[in-house]
Structure formats: structure tokens, C-alpha cells
Amino acid sequence: MSEGIQKRNFPWEDFHGPNLGYVMEQYDQYKIDPNSIDIELKEIFEKWGSPSIQTNQGSITSDNETISADKMTKIAEAVNLVTKIRSHGHLNASIYPFEDCSGRNEFLRLEEYNLSEEDLKDIPAHLLCKDAPAHVTNGLEAYQYLKEVYKKSIAFEFSHVQNYEEKLWLLQMVESGTIFKDLSQEKRSSILKRLTAVEGFEQFLHRTFVGQKRFSIEGLDMLVPILDELISSAVQFGTDTINIGMAHRGRLNVLAHVLGKPYEIIFSEFQHAPNKELVPSEGSTGINYGWSGDVKYHLGANKQIKDENTVRAKVTLANNPSHLEFVDPIVEGYTRAAQEDRSKNGYPQQDVSKAMAILIHGDAAFPGEGIVAETLNLNKLNGYQTGGTIHIIANNMIGFTTESQDSRSTKYASDLAKGYEIPIVHVNADDPEACLAAVQIAMEYRNKFKSDFLIDLIGYRRFGHNEMDEPAMTQPKLYEKVRKHPTVSKIYGGKLVNEGVLKPEDIEKINKDVKETLEKAYQKVPDKKVPQIHEIKLPKFVNSGLPELNTAVDKAQLLKLNEELVKWPEDFNVFPKLQKILDKRAKALSEEGKVEWALGETLAFASILEDGTAIRLSGQDSQRGTFAHRHLVLHDVENGNSYLPLHRLGNAKASFTVHNSPLSEGSVLGFEYGYNVFAPETLVLWEAQYGDFANAAQVFFDQFIAAGRAKWGQKSGLIMLLPHGFEGQGPEHSSGRLERYLQLAAEDSWQVANLTSAAQYFHILRRQADLLKREEVRPLVIMTPKSLLRNPKTVSSINELSEGEFKPVIEQPGLGNAPEKVKRLVLCSGKIAIDLEDKLHSLEGNQDWVHILRVEELYPFPKEIISSIIKRLPSLEEIYWVQEEPQNMGAWLFIDPRLREIAPEGVPVRYIGRRRRQSPAEGDPTIHKKTQERIVTSALTENVLDQSFVELK
Helix, strand or coil, X not given: CCHHHHHCCCCCCCCCCCCHHHHHHHHHHHHHCHHHCCHHHHHHHHHHCCCCCCCCCCEEECCCCEEEHHHHHHHHHHHHHHHHHHXXXXXXXXXXXXXXXXCCCCCCCHHHHCCCHHHHHCCEHHHCCCCCCCCCCEHHHHHHHHXXXXXXXXXXXXXXXXXXXXXXXXXXXXXXXXXXXXXXXHHHHHHHHHHHHHHHHHHHHHHHCCCCCCCCCCCCCCHHHXXXXXXXXXXXXXXXXXXXXXXXXXXXXXXXXXXXXXXXXXXXHHHCCCCHHHCCCXXXXXXXXXXXXXXXXXXXXXXXXXXXXXXXXXXXXXXXXCCHHHHHHHHHHHHHHHHEECCCCCCCEECHHHXXXXXXXXXXXXXXXXXXXXXXHHHHCCCCCCCCEXXXXXXXXXXXXXXXXXXXCCCCCCHHHHHHCCCEEEEECCCHHHHHHHHHHHHHHHHHHCCCEEEEEXXXXXXXXXXXXXXXXXXXXXXXXXXXXXXXXXXXXXXXHHCCCCCHHHHHHHHHXXXXXXXXXXXXXXXXXCCCCCCCCCCCCCCCCCCCCCCCCCHHHHHHHHHHHCCCCXXXXXXXHHHHHHHHHHHHHHCCCEECHHHHHHHHHHHHHHCCCCEEEEECCCCCCCCCCCCCCEEECCCCCEECHHHHCCCCCCCEEEEECCCCHHHHHHHHHHHHHHCCCCEEEEECCCHHHHHHHHHHHHHHHCCHHHHHCCCCCCEEECCCCCCCCCHHHCCCCHHHHHHCCCCCCCEEECCCCHHHHHHHHHHHHHHCCCCCCCCEEECCCCHHHHCHHHCEEHHHHHCCXXXXXXXXXXXXXXXXXCCEEEEECCHHHHXXXXXXXXXXXXXXXXXXXXXXXXXXXXXXXXXXXXXXXXXXXXXXXXXXXXXXXXCHHHHHHHXXXXXXXXXXXXXXXXXXXXXXXCCCHHHHHHHHHHHHHHHCCCCCCCHHHEEEC
């Protein structure tokens, strides 16, 4: 409540007119939700209560003054008018560089609201704009002031923000003029110098490397000073990690001027492959190179911000290929990892002030790519929020050659953000000082409310999509304007000269200094005319296999861990059915020494935590497990409180967290990958609800997880759990698309496993945790089971955990005792191995003519192990690969050439499984059962029953 309103003490007046219904309607809404109506009306209702409705009276007189019915109507009209200015003022703002506002019609005219200037003069200013400057004393001046505020080259959209406190604060920041700071002459000069460097760099590249792609920033030059200001402000707020994600538009300029990547390195990349001798010494900008590398406008970098000899902050620009917005959740994962302390048992402790994310979007990509909406949805979720991301739309009003009206169905590129109640500021990229005002409100808001904020930086694109493109072919009128339009450095330089801040000779010197700096850097680039040819050399760890690691855990420790895992507070009421499951799990280990799948996983987690490695697991329904098998989080049936036994381990030295994720495979997988890259010492697992659901995240597998290390030297030990197995549940709940991960497997890109026992799962998890500390670490794809989760044949003994290790290949127990009699060798992987074992036990007679190998680790392919087994079989006549997936799917196409390479001369390699198909599996469970029966029977019959399942290679 403003001071002026508090001093007044007059009652509501009986009034009539067109606004009577409106005021009463607003009061009714006020009684339901005080924060849902306009701020001014809310304050009036708070002070004066209900509008009184009386008859036969034209006015009510108080001790202080008389308010007429007509005046109350005028007040309501005026409040309605200024509300429209706030909500629709952006439509009249000067936010487009090429728009001529001189002939624009008057916006929100008084007569449209049955008001005159005299009417407004008679209304106190504070009723319409309580944050107006002191010289604004009446309603007319308030109206004129607000029109000026909302018609500048910066426009505001806050009406979709539902939180009353946030909306009130945003309006106060704008209408009080707090965000429009008077900049010093030194600050204004520094902005011009920065813009000159940005423009000069692009022009130098354009002249020197004619026709080469660079995706220039020109037309959005202010993006660099905006990033400067965001980073500086974040550091002042105590933030020590700033993570940036952006596509290729303007990336080279950001690398050069924000990340400090030396000009000479960028020039070298235009000449030939990166000359790594030019990379600065340790402590300077880190350039991200893998062994196969990437194009220069996809690379990321790191920079330290130092105060004397003290590092105050680290800035990271994430590597990003051409899938534009897919870097968004990865940067959010970086940021969450930087905010969390994982050094103690329990949930990790998060401090959102420690790190901040900045995401730079394209105006066509922001509404066009669904991953943006998925990422925005993370911003308030407990497991994924990062305390507010600053979003910038680098809006050049065009996507490749597609204009805005063809690329979105909304007025603004930013409109998607309204659905997530993110405040939006539109700002003209040709007005540097308005751009800095946008940064001011964005950072103050993020710091106060820990929420996302969006800056829509509206400019243009001086050249085509790339510098080899001729944009006038598709936008001739637009590019006629572009060619005539002065650059922002010329516009701002002229403004500073006109205002006496600088002289023309000062401008000339700034331009000269920039040119000289660029020329000197170019002289440092060696072999300018002779391209250097670099043969790709692989690091030593590639294709060298994994080191031998001891993953066994002492039996006494396992028993102790299990005791702790099945305890909960006495006043905690576990769901009765679940309590029976947990009691059974405890007895199975302590009394029978048996470990089923879920217990094997939990024991692995517990022992890893005791070793001091933090764990983060997320996915749809991961707390309970999609198949109701995991139960890491217990829920009290009386009050709904939760309890995590893994948080109560006596010797745990690191944090554990498990989150049920939103229904969004893409953003969550990207987030977890980013988290793991930024916190490589943490065991991070992402679980798909069903394996094929990972289809919705395929870009992350292809562009980042499988290839990130070869392209950028970006290590990851992320584990991906993909439920896989044919149980007659139809095409979408059968195949995790194993073939895709094997197709991407090369140069030790990752491990791909398809396991058949709890012990194998236990050991591979522990092995991955140990690999996190080593150069050989790589991601791990596990095709996890569904029906096998409770199959007794996957149960392991406690001795297999305490004395064993992970085995890439397992020989079927009970077979191979007479190797000289083996004629057929059957290889398989995953669930089909259990089906074969079941069938084997149902057959009569001695089956010593066949031997079965379970290939538990498909990549790296265990060539030596299988070769050594084959050498033990002197009578071998044929080798079969058996799978339940169709022939063009699953592991067969990957396995076939590898088996033929090691098969003895004259021994054929054959296939048994489903035919080649479009769809992964049958939709009819009866047909599934019959087909599955034919597969396993054919594999174990000396004369294969159904030749349609066999293909000779």
C-alpha cells in the first residue's frame, strides 16, 4: 500500500455506469483469490472493502471528502486503461530494428475508455502507478509516464506470471525506473569498444577467409556485451560457475570474446586442423578437442575468471553439434552438478547461488524444437531445478530461409515460455543500454526468486544462414533493408559522439586498435598457405580393453549392509505387502545366501556409497521401479512420509539420490549426461521405463554420449538402463533397440551389456563406479530385464558377490563337460539364454552335443574369450547365434562378422531367430509364445526344425 492511499480514508461510493459490473465482478474474484486481480484494484479493495450498492443516492459523504458515482466509474476506467498498458504495451514498443515508429497510430487512446485528460487529472497518480517518480502527481501524468515506459525499445510481458509477489516486484522494477540505470561515460565507452571488437572480428574473418562458414553474430552483436554483463553480475552475486549453452550462430565470437579463446587459434582452425601448439598454458582458456574433432563452430571452451591470483569463477561453454537446442538440458545438468555437495550421506546439499545456467536459443528453434519445452518443464522440479536459468533468444527473425510466419503459430518466438510463467523482456538489439537494462532485471529476478527469466534479443542476420548463402534469393526486400542498415557499433558510436561522450577521433582509434590486434594475431598462425594434414591418432586407452578390477565385497560386509537396508524407524508404517517382500529379501540373503536382481542392485549401491562414490539415479518411476521391484524409497501408509534406507548406512561416505523423472526421456537423459560430465566422479544412472522409450532421446545417444569423447574429449561414465526382452507385450514393450547401440559402438565409445544374473549386475555396477576414477571410463548401456527380475534362474549366491567378478561370457552350467563331443556351439545374450536353459531342462537324454555361451558383454566384443572356448571344441561342426529379436535387429548384424572371423575353417556361422521385420515384435501374445518356442526348440534340436529361422552366412 502506497503512503498516499494509507492517508486517505474515504468509503466506496454508490455509483452506476458501464464499469459497475466490472468492479463488482473484480471484487467477487478478489474474495476468491486476492492475487488474481489487478494490483491497483487489489489495494483499493484492501483499503475500502466491498463497493457499496445503494439506491436513491448520488454520493456518500465521509468526514474527509465526497466521492461521486461518476468519479468512481472514472477511476475504474483509468485502472482498466493502465492495466491494458502494462499487459499490451509491448505491442507498441520499438523493439524491431527495421520498424519505423514515426507514423504509428496512438495506442490505447483515452476516448476508447470514456476518459478525458481532465478526468485523469482529477485522479491521484498513486491509484494508477504507485511507483512513478515524485514529479508524477496526477492520473494524466501517470498515464503519460506509463505509456513512455512501455513504448521504449525494451518491452515487458509479465501478465502471465501468476505469483503476486513476483508480478508486483517486476512492475515495481520497471515503473520505478530501477532497471534504467544511468551509465557512466567510462561504461558507455567500454560497451562501444566491445561492440567494435565483435564487429571487427567478424569483418576480419569475412575478408580473410572468403566463403567459409562462420555463422556470424552480425545483427545481434549485443549478445556479447549481454553475456559479459550476465557473467559479471553473477560473480558479484557470489556465483562461481557459469554454464552457457548455445547453437552455432555467433559461437565463434562468443568463444573469442566471452571465453577468451585466442584469435590465432580460431584463425588456425580456418586454415587447417587445430594447431594445438597454440593452445594457451594451464589456467587459461581450455579448448575442447577429441581425437577425431569437430568443426570450429561446435566446440566449447572453459575460462577462469581471476581476481589477482584467486579464481573467482569458471565459465563453461558447452560443446554443441548441429542439433541446436539439445544442449539445453545438458547445461542444466552441468549446473545442478555444480550446485550440489555430494560428500555426505543422504541427499546432496544444493546451493543454487553457486552456479547459473545461460541458454542462448534461436528464434526458430525455441518454439520449433520440443526439447525446449521439455527443458523448461524441469525448472521447478525438485530433482532438476537449478535456481533459475537466464534464457536469451538470439532472435534474427528468420530460420535458415524460413520467415517467422512460417516457423511458428504465435506472435513472438518467446511465447512458449508463458506456459511456464517465465517473465519475458523483448529488447531491440540496436539499443545497447536497453539491452543492459534487460540484464539488470533478469539477474535481480533470478537472484531474488530463483526462477527462470527470458530475454528476447530482437535483431537481424546480416548475411545468409551461412556466409556461402545468398539470402536475397528468398528474402529480397528484407535484405535490401539489411544492406542499408548501419551496424550497432556505428549507431551507438554516433549516439556517444552526439552526446559528447566521445569524439570522432576516439571512434577512429577504437577501430584502429581492433584491426591491429586482429592482424597481430593472424601473423602468429603458422603455415598459412600450406594446409597441414593430420592423421587421426587414437589415445592409448582406445581399444585397449578394460583394466582388471576387484569388484568383490566381503560377505560379512554384504550381510551387514542388508541388515541396514531392511530397517526403518519404529513409527514408520511400511505398506504391508511391501514389508513382506523386504522381510523375504532379508531372510533370503541371511539364511539362504540368495541374491535376487533388485537386492543385487541395492547391495551394489550400498557398497559403492561406502567406497565414497556418490550416486544419482533418475527415470520414470525409478524410486519404486517400473516393475515394482526396486523399492529404494519407502512410503508411510499413514502419513505419506518417505524413507530411504540407503540414507541410513553407517559407513556411507557420499550422497545418494533417486528421482522419479517427468515423462520426458530426452530432457532427462540430456540432464543426467550433463550432470555426469560435470561431476565425473559421481555414478549417474538414467533408466528408461521401457528400453524403446529411449527412442525419444536418440539425439543424445548419437550426438553426445556415443561420440562426445572422440569429438571433444568429453568423458562420461553415464549408465543407461534399458528394459529389454520379448515377453509378448507387443512391439513397444519388447525391444530396447539393442542394434542401435551396437551400431554406434566403436573406438571404445561405450560398453553394451545384456545380463542374466544378479551377480553380473552387481559386479558391472561396481566396475563402472571404479572406472569413474580412471582414464578408461566410458558410458555403459545395460539392456535390463523385465520378467527376469523375478526369475529364480537369475538369482545368485552371496559367494558370487563376495568372491566373483564380472564375466563377459558365461558358459551354460551343466554343458561342456565333454568338449570333444560338442558339435554345435550356441551363442546368445540376455533373456533368450534363460529361455534356452528352461528348454534344455525339459529335454530328455544327454545334450552333450551342444554347448551354450551367454555373451553378457556385447561390446567390447569378448573375442579372445570366445576364441579360447572354441579351441576347446575339436569336434565343432556349426556355430549358431540365437536371438529373440528379428534378424535385422538385435545383436546379429553386429555379431555375424565377428563370429565368422574367429570360427574354425569349414565351420559355418548361422542364425536362429525371428525373420527380418518392420516391427520389433508381434502384437499377439499367443503368436509370440509359438514363435519363441520354435526359436529355442530349433536351437536345441540336432536337425533344426524350422529352416525359415536359419540363415547360412
